[in-house]
Amino acid sequence: MKKALQIKVVGVVQGVGFRPFVYRLAETLSLTGWVFNSSEGVKIYLEGTEENLLFFLEKLKKEAPPLSQIYHLEIQEVPYEGLEDFKILKSEEKGKIELDILPDLGICKDCLLELFQREDRRYRYPFITCVNCGPRFSILEKIPYERENTTMKFFPLCPSCKEEYENPLNRRFHAEPIACPVCGPYLELYSGEGAKLASSEKALELSQKYLKEGKILAVKGLTGFHLVARADDPQVIEILRSRKRRSKKPFAVMFRDITQLENYVELTDEDKRLLLSPQAPILLLPDKGLLPANLNEGLNTLGVFLPYTPLHHLLLRDLPFPLIVTSGNFSDEPIVFENEEALSRLSQIADYLLLHNRPIKRGLDDSVIKRSGTFYIFIRRARGYTPLPIFLKLSTKKVILAVGAQERSTFSLAFKNKIISSHHLGDIEDVISLSHFERCVYDFLKLYGIWPEIIVSDLHPRYETTRWALEFSQKEGIPLIQLQHHLAHIYSVLAEKGEIPEEEVLGVSWDGTGYGLDKTIWGGEFFLIRGLHFERIFTLRPFSLIGGEKALKDTRRIALSLLFEIFGEEALSLDLPFLKTLRESEVLMFYQAWKRKINSPSTTSIGRLFDGFSALLGICYYNTYSGEAPMRLEKLYQPNFKEAYPFSIKEGFYIDWEEVIREVLRDFSNPSACATKFINGLARIILEIAKLSGVRKVVLSGGVFMNGPLMLETLRLLKEEGFETLRNELFPPNDGGISLGQAFYGVLKLNFDPPLP
Known part of the structure; x- marks a missing residue:
């Protein structure tokens, strides 16, 4: 029957x-x-x-x-x-949106094989794809996922493609982005002045020629534009740095294949798996030092990835050198993904522009992951991972919008039993970046067919995202929840694990800056957290940021502040190398500002302590990009050296760094030993406080925990003593994870607090 x-x-x-x-x-x-x-x-x-x-x-x-x-x-x-x-049957668009959207995917093995088979009708076609690879999220205009709901609707299928699309035995059966040279997108090459030079295969040939000549190209990829140049020429690198306004921050390098890559970095089997995965992230790996030093400016890691689109493979196939492939933008601006904007803005950087006419609905940067030992740490979560959700053991009956922080901005949406976080949006510092943030928020809301009923923001009154959330709350008449920055870091880890935090945990939240509950700058915090309840049990001994935000760049100001805290006016007569880089009048002026507390706010930031320590050692006097000084300290770490500086507990609440600084002044002639003892000392104070806290579960988050040696040593010490340790694994520990923590806190608030008005 x-x-x-x-x-x-x-x-x-x-x-x-x-x-x-x-x-x-x-x-x-x-x-x-x-x-x-x-x-x-x-x-x-x-x-x-x-x-x-x-x-x-x-x-x-x-x-x-x-x-x-x-x-x-x-x-x-x-x-x-x-x-x-x-x-x-034809798709149905009615009903609530319950499905999840697939991220954009790197080219699969079958398509790659066909790309270089002369007898294949898609031979050397830069937009070859099938059901297992290619654009998804970046071309989707609305749900459900059908060709007419994507930017591929502008390319009607030719008879051959239509036959494949309708053949159940073909791997392109109902593969929405498919096309071919007859019916699909094509390449066009433009000069920096906007003149069209070539199209299709000729555009590709000329692009390779110009790259060999040392020219800089803006290349439209899967989810946005890249700036591309040869990675083996220090002069080309300097020109790109100058035009992009990126003086020292390392560039990512794309290699032709694993065989070529193995010559330049140290690779594990797991590294290879990640690099060859559909997500195809940039991996920060130990550098063998064979490329010019100004590529990664003296660091011992190199950001590397492999071609993940047909166009990348075609570009690199016949080039004898690897390529710098970096986000198509000026530093700290949103990635460019539209042809018109590229022709007007990227032409200020690139000599030539290799465009195509497949529209990108939303631009995404490449994802960046760092290996430290056997662990992987997200630095930036975007292409290949966004917008996959995380699932919770709790549900929310209301839609929650969490707007994140100001740097490394993301936002998150919590609804039903999941949280969906946006891709990396950069720093929200001006009208352009705030407008980009707002467009992305509305894009997600429209795509998922939802509207916020609660909004969560940071406490910082000067964050553009906080101001935006307040205005949105007032305009829409919905409740605004504000969550302290460092607590949001801890809740981001709990969200990843899908945990209902019924038992008390020790949260260690270390970063560069965050607005504290006492309206000072925090960044070295220890919390006991259970559900919505928390207690700040320890923090770093405060010191001053002489000159306020100027100290975030000029690390010497922080080093001076640490010395003034210990020695007072006597610090002026110390014979230290970094003091010789300042005029006597400057040092005296800084002392007066510190003494009178003129534009010298107090901070408890571990990230800023890293900055000051690096200046004391003469390692980095000026942060030309976020995290430069800590990265240079990390480079000096010696994993087999287990000595540590003695951080101590003062007045039952403060982590005191004074004896650390005094010891550094006695042996700073060996920077590697000093850097190692500093990092080991920080790991040991975490263990000591974990023992004092009386809890057995420790949660680590915040941008400082992007420091691989610190994370590894802390995990090792805690494991040896039987502690369970949780950390960010699917999201960055930096501010890119803040919106996730905010969203999860909102879900907890709805479940465990009295109903919001």
């Missing part, structure tokens, strides 16, 4: 070949019915014998496409209709 089932599949099930998989499975089992995409997921109607229907359900769960993720199935028996065949 035949029966009929209706099935709703919820999860990452669009853009992954799920309907073709269902079609082939139904055909194999002689089942009739239909399948279509909806805003809720994938809907299936099946008719057949009970045995075959059960077999279908079993295979649906076990053999689903590798890129798919099934969260749950809703199955019900329905009246039998007696259909004669199985069909893929």
Whole structure:
């Protein structure tokens, strides 16, 4: 006897070949019915014998496409209709949006093979793709995921592509972004003055020629523009630095393949897996030093990645050198992803622009991950990972918008039992970046068909995101929750783990800056946290930032502040190398500012302590980019050297650094030993406070924990003493994870606090 089932599949099930998989499975089992995409997921109607229907359900769960993720199935028996065949129907757009959107994916092995097969009709076609790879999130205009809902709607399929699209046995069956040289996008090369020079294959040939000549190109990729130049020429690197206004910050380098890459960095098997994965992130790996020193400006790591689009492979295939491939923007601005903006703005940097006419709906930077030992730390989460959600053990009946911090900005949306975080948006410092932030927020809200009922922000009154949240709250008449910056770091880890924090944890939140509950600058905080309740139990001994924000750049001001705190006026007569880089009048002026507390706010920041320490050692006097001084300290770390400087507890509340500074002044002639003892000392004080806290679970977060040696040594010490340690693994520990923590706090607030008005 035949029966009929209706099935709703919820999860990452669009853009992954799920309907073709269902079609082939139904055909194999002689089942009739239909399948279509909806805003809720994938809907299936099946008719057949009970045995075959059960077999279908079993295979649906076990053999689903590798890129798919099934969260749950809703199955019900329905009246039998007696259909004669199985069909893929047109998508349905009604209903609530429950599905999750797949990130953009690197080129798969099959497409890469075809790209270089002369007999293939897509031979050397820069936009070859199939159901297993290519653009997804960056071209999607609305849900459900259908060609007419993407920017590929401008490219009607030719007969050959349409035949593949409609053939259930072809891997391009219902692959929405497919195209070919006959019907699809194409390349165009422009001069920096805006003159069109060539198209298609000729544009590619000229681009390679100009790269060999040392020219800088702006190249439109999968999710935005890159600035591209040869990585083996120090003069080219200097020109790019000057034009991009990026004086010392390292550049990422793209290599032709793993074989070439192995010559330049130290690789593990797990590194190779990540680099070759569909996500294809930039990995920060130990550098062998074979490329020019001004590429990574004296650091011992190099950001590397492999070609992840057909165009990248075509560009690099015949070049004997690797390429700098860096975000297409001026430093700290949003990535450029539209042709018109590239021609007007990137032409100020690039000599030539290699464009294509496949529109990008939203621009995303490359994701960046750092390896330290056997651990991986997210630095930037964007292409390849956004907008996949994290799932919670709690649900929220209201939509929560969390607006994040000001630097390394992201925002997050919490609804139902999940949180979706945006891609990296850069620093929100001016009208341009704030406008970009606002556009991205509204884009996500429209895409997911939701509207905020609660908004969560940082406490900092001068953050542009805080001001925006306040205005949005007042305009929409919705509640505003404000969460202290360093608590948000800790809640970001708890959110990742999906934990309901019923037991007390020790939260260690260390970073460069954050607005404290006492309106001072925090950054070296220890909290006891249970649910919504917290207590600040320890913090770093405060010191002054002489000149306020100027001290964030000029690390010598912080070094002087530390010395003034210990020695007072006697510090003026100390014979230290860094003091010789300042005029006597400057040092005296800084002393007077410190003494009278003129524009010298107090801070408890570990990140700023790193800055001051690096100046004392003569390692870095000026941060030309965020985190430069700590990165230069990290370079000097000696993993087999276990001595540590003696941080101590003062007045039962402060972590005192005075004896550390005194010891440094006695042996700063060996910077590597000093840097190692400093980092080891910080790890040991975490262990000491963990023991004093009385809890067995320690949560580590904040930008300071991007320091690999500090993270590794802390984890090692805590593990040896039997502590359970949680850290950010799926999101950055820096401010890129703040919005995640804010969103999770909002969910906790709704579940465990009295109802909000």
